[in-house]
Amino acid sequence: MLSQYLKGNIKFIERVSSWEKSIKLAAEPLVKNKYIKEKYIDSMINNVHEYGSYIVLVPEIAMPHAKDAENVKKTGMSFLKLENSVLYPEEKEVKIIFILAAKDNSEHLELIADLSSILADEDVLKQFKNVENEEELIKLIESIES
């Protein structure tokens, strides 16, 4: 499920200048492919301004999202990997960003479940942090999907 959603929404970039920029860049494919409106990006950034880096789920991995269903057209997820980490508030280094756009309260839960399978297994997580292109990433995700 996760691999299906990510296809076409994946980016690998060398570096970005700020965490705000990293959210914008990571979300770009979702705007282009009509999952979200531009405003959703601002909501995600404001959320971090307001509550800090709670979206950094585990070291190096962040999942920006916001409570703003109005600006979400359909449930989607995108992926951005940075070669050099960017600092999020509270000095948190982030290299991998998943943008989550949830249209309702249940549809995205399978995506979350797959994501959790990746993050909870140390071996998978290690491989995951080292993927270098879209193909490797999709293969890895497909291997953990049930």
Add this chain to the structure above:
Amino acid sequence: MLDNIGPQGDATGMRARVQAFGGFLTNMVLPNIGAFIAWGILTALVIPTGWLPNENLATIVGPAIDYLLPLLLGYTGGKMIGGKRGAVMGAIATFGLIVGADIPMFIGAMIMGPLGGWVIKKFDDSVKGKIPAGFEMIVNNFSLGILGFLLMIFSFLVTGPAIQFANNLVASGIHVLIDTGLLPLLSLINEPAKVLFLNNAIDQGIYYPLGMQIAAEAGRSIYFTVASNPGPGLGLLLAYTFFGTKKARRTAPGAIIIHFFGGIHELYFPYVLMNPVTIVGMIGGAMSGIATFQLFDVGLVAGPSPGSIFAYLALTPRGNYLGIISGVLVATVVTFLITSFILKLTVTAAEGDEDDYEKSLEKSKSMKAEGKKVLESKNDTISAENISKIAFACDAGAGSSALGATTFRKKLQKNNLEDIEVEHYNIEDVPEDADIIVVHKNLADRARRSHQNKRIVTIENYIGDQNLERLLDELK
């Protein structure tokens, strides 16, 4: 709170259960006292015998007590058991009662509301994880709809006959007691019947007609006073004012004005419902009141309606003032004394919790000033027993909380702890039945504000945070 529930012997366990039940009733009634007061003010003002009679506005009085107040109680009761869905179910179940009966259905609402919440919670538990993806919405709505429909019919069909039965029982009981000539004994039936909102049924249906027959010859009758004496209600509310739980102390004085001066007895009923043992004080006070009226051989010239102290004085025949005023006073004092005693016994323990809580809040505040370790020490002091539901919360209730919940659920499964439910919510929507809230440390203050009496575990990392590991160890 979980803090003080530890392993217990039979006797203390029983007491703890009684207290927990009392706390449950209180929590169901207290949030709605404001609605009772709104209704009480309106009623005291606009009914034909009120201060500013207004036929048009008076049309609100009946529907508000028949529909609004029981629905609020049923809604709150359902919510306490089954969260938001429980609340809706509680309201649906209560509505069947309301239409099925012709008196206000308060006790019924306090039974059917929580029952509704329980039914939907059981259903949700039984289908959890078995609904195919994408069908959640339809299953959720139709399960609530169909179960609600059944419960509504059930409560409609059952209440009518049940109320009729209670009415007959009360009426025949009263007639038996009148025949004995021992009028104070009437209170044994009057007071419980009043709190069941049969007050108008017994006054208008039994005592006032009886009183009128006698008053037609003697010019006055004691029957007008046996159930309408405002003294016991005043005594009860005064006792709550001085010895009730903190929240009850704040609302009781307002209720006194509406009850004693406005004559709207319904205002004190919720306070009896909160702590049913206090009915003993009501009966004691009412009995002493009747005995005093008998001793002075006094009565009223007509049925006081509403039963306020002013209506009493206005309807007292010349020469009876001393007796009538004494009867009201004696009833007030006796109820006050008995109820205060009961409250002191039952409230101290609960109040202790409250104070403990305030203290721990103080403590956590000062700790916060020192460092950022907001509530962790409080976490340590709580025993892990009886934890059945853990709520992961975040701002949206969709992303990080869902991820944390999913991962933690898997961990519990690995450790064979499948009885513990793990769900995700946005912070403000965490239901009452959650035992622990897990939240990112940046959101801890917001969680604390919405859920003051819940244990909160703060984390920085949604997977493998050391506080989560500790929580897991604790649950094993």
